[in-house]
Amino acid sequence: MSQFPIVGGELVVGGHRISELAERVGQTPFYAYDRGLLRQRVTELRAVLPAGIKLHYAMKANPMPALVCLMAGLVDGIDVASGGELKVALDAGADVAEVSFAGPGKRAAELRQAVAAGVLINLESFREVELLASISRQLGRPARVAVRVNPDFELKGSGMKMGGGPKQFGVDVELLPELLSQVKRSGLAFEGFHLFAGSQNLRAESICEAQLKSYELARRLAEDAPAPVRFLNLGGGFGIPYFPGETRLDLAPIADNLAQLLDRARSELPKAELVIELGRYLVGEAGIYVTRILDRKVSRGQVFLVADGGLNHHLSASGNFGQVIRKNYPVTIGNRADSAERETASVVGPLCTPLDLLADRLDLPVAQEGDLAVIFQSGAYGSSASPQAFLGHSGVTEVLV
């Protein structure tokens, strides 16, 4: 992958050759995230997006504390999805005015934490209105809330749909008048709306369409709202290319579309800030997973490189996290990255299951025991999205370099 240079035949991450980095980390497998690339991604995005758009980091994509700390200094806000993530965001020094908390099953203790911290809570049910009203009374401060809406449309071409149709997320738009009047009666501090249609989308026109529909829906709902809309989260869903044939998301039309919405908002929702929340797009391409080859086996003519980590650390790359048909992530042998000697080989993990497959019959540099297999596009939904206890192997470590 072009974002990581090759020096002396080795992949370089955060200024370190991969073999030296492995020594410095002191163990394999590990994830490495490149600070320079994280910064560059935010800078490039800001250069294209209109200045008035607020950029939030959805930290479920990668909750490593050091990385969240770095991101908190680069973006305008952090979106959390649990009490645990809220703690990491607060530790990272995120501005509580710009932290928001979403998720379909918030426990009472988590809501209490959030009200006490003063962050914005994305309301997702009638139950949460009641709970927050009583917590607000107990703590003597009204909960700040935005209503997460389950719209009557879907994000087309999305890897994972999270809005439209029957969903556990948000409140169905048909029920909003009733919900909003309950919010008003409960004395909660209403601040706006949150819409999140889906994830991993590479089609700019679908994202634009979802953002436009989300904006128009929010503008209509604002007429029944207990207070002026100050916060309008239009979601995200920006995808990154993982597989052969996928092309990079074209940001230009999205930026144009957002500029038009900002323009409309100036007169139609004059107090509102427009926010987009991105996870994968901000961090996915800045990270790699590195696993050492323990064994090289040839079975009936097929080469298997057996590595010291697999789906227990990197479920997504094995194809078991949201994919319908298994496809290979981009992979190389990091310490032989520009070798001309190549072969077709499969990279498998150490687990006793055929699902533990990191690369299925891929063209790779010829590898030996001790070499380092590298999975690219691994900065999002890696370590924290994997079943590390499965089969009792040791855990994976993460470094920010």
Ligand SMILES: *Cc1c(COP(=O)(O)O)cnc(C)c1O
């Ligand atoms: C998962 C999620 C995100 C992040 O999605 P990405 O595809 O990683 O950008 C943002 N907002 C909400 C509400 C989410 O649930």
